[in-house]
Amino acid sequence: MIKRKNWRSNTEVKVLAQHICMSVFKARRVIDQIRGRSYEETLMILELMPYRASYPILKLVYSAAANASHNMGLNEADLFISKAEVNGGTIVKKLRPRARGRSYPIKRPTCHITIVLKDSSKNDLDSYFEKKYM
Numbered sequence: 001m002i003k004r005k006n007w008r009s010n011t012e013v014k015v016l017a018q019h020i021c022m023s024v025f026k027a028r029r030v031i032d033q034i035r036g037r038s039y040e041e042t043l044m045i046l047e048l049m050p051y052r053a054s055y056p057i058l059k060l061v062y063s064a065a066a067n068a069s070h071n072m073g074l075n076e077a078d079l080f081i082s083k084a085e086v087n088g089g090t091i092v093k094k095l096r097p098r099a100r101g102r103s104y105p106i107k108r109p110t111c112h113i114t115i116v117l118k119d120s121s122k123n124d125l126d127s128y129f130e131k132k133y134m
Contacts, residue, residue, distance in 0.1 A: 011119040012082065013068040015060050016112065019089050024111045027053045027086040031113070039065055039079040039117065057113060064117045074119050083116035 020027070030053045034042045039061070046058040061081070068074040089110035095103040 011074070013064045013072065013117045014114065015064040015067070016114050017056060017060050018112045019110045020056050020113060021108060021110055022053055023109050024086050024088045026051065027057070027111050027113060030054050030057055031084045031086050034081055035084045037081055039076055039081070042081055060113060060115050064115055068117055075121070078119050078121040079117045080120050081115060082118040083114070085114050087112045
């Protein structure tokens with residue numbers, strides 16, 4: 001028999017994008033708007049937002065929903081964003097040549113974006129086993 005803890009972890013999908021070339025603060029501005037919302041509402045919000053950070057986040061949400069429907073057989077209409085976070089990544093450092101043989105540092109920040117989708121439908125263990133094994 002499957003433990004209940006393992007059964008719950010099967011109803012969530014986690015995606016991670018690393019080394020996205022943008023500031024953590026710019027990405028968090030978008031992530032804070034979609035945290036806790038349903039999948040369909042999130043798509044509408046991200047498509048209409050004017051920020052550059054919304055495009056890679058939109059791709060991540062699409063990818064997570066596709067993984068949930070293909071790998072786990074979950075319905076996309078029942079998904080919601082349970083966890084969304086942005087962490088700082090490495091800083092790409094370059095040097096720009098300036099006058100009189102000097103150099104000027106350029107720092108390009110990167111970030112790591114994590115999105116977790118969960119199934120909001122109230123399934124008990126019996127319906128879970130019917131979907132999985134029958």
